[in-house]
Amino acid sequence: MTARASDGRVPGRRGQATRQRLLECTLAMLDTASYRDLKVVDIAREAGTSPATFYQYFTDVDAAIAELAGDMAADGATRLGGLLEGTRWSGEDAEASVRMLVTGFLDFWDANRPLMRVIDLKAAEGEGRIRSTRKDLLAGFSNGLAECVQRKSLPDAPANPWAMASVAVTMLVNVAIQREIFAASEIPDEDMIDAVARLLLAAVTGTTTG
Structure with missing residues (x-):
């Protein structure tokens, strides 16, 4: 543009x-x-x-921040989508692959933390353009995750795939936001990533073993 x-x-x-x-x-x-x-x-x-x-x-300053947010969201949506496409949900390496997805998501958030902090604040306050930008950032990832749930979950899984994906993305976002708090609580980063990866694998497939 x-x-x-x-x-x-x-x-x-x-x-x-x-x-x-x-x-x-x-x-x-x-x-x-x-x-x-x-x-x-x-x-x-x-x-x-x-x-x-x-x-x-x-x-004004808000206009400059909105421009930065839009650029970041466009790049971020592509990057997060690429992480999802490269994830394997079954087989011996499923857990390690999902762990890489979680690490990539958290690293992306960390790299953009100052801007994401403002985006979250302004979205919570109801600022329309920023809300739309935040949605653009996560919508493709959330929809892609829902499709993974639909393809990979157990036949008798009762959950709506889009509901499951939305909850899983909310988990990832909140862990990303609070990553510094986990560190201050002396929870090892590796343990936190392992826990999130296991929960995400279970959300998508219905099992923690792939």
């Missing part, structure tokens, strides 16, 4: 570079400052430009 200035213009090469630098500085500052404390003047200073220049490209 073509990047545009706040007035709808398509910036030239230098303008595109400035716009990208403002986005990169916004993202970097989310890692060190509270979202509520982030100001246009601080982002502009970090990017080596002026607040007036910032407003040429974004109406």
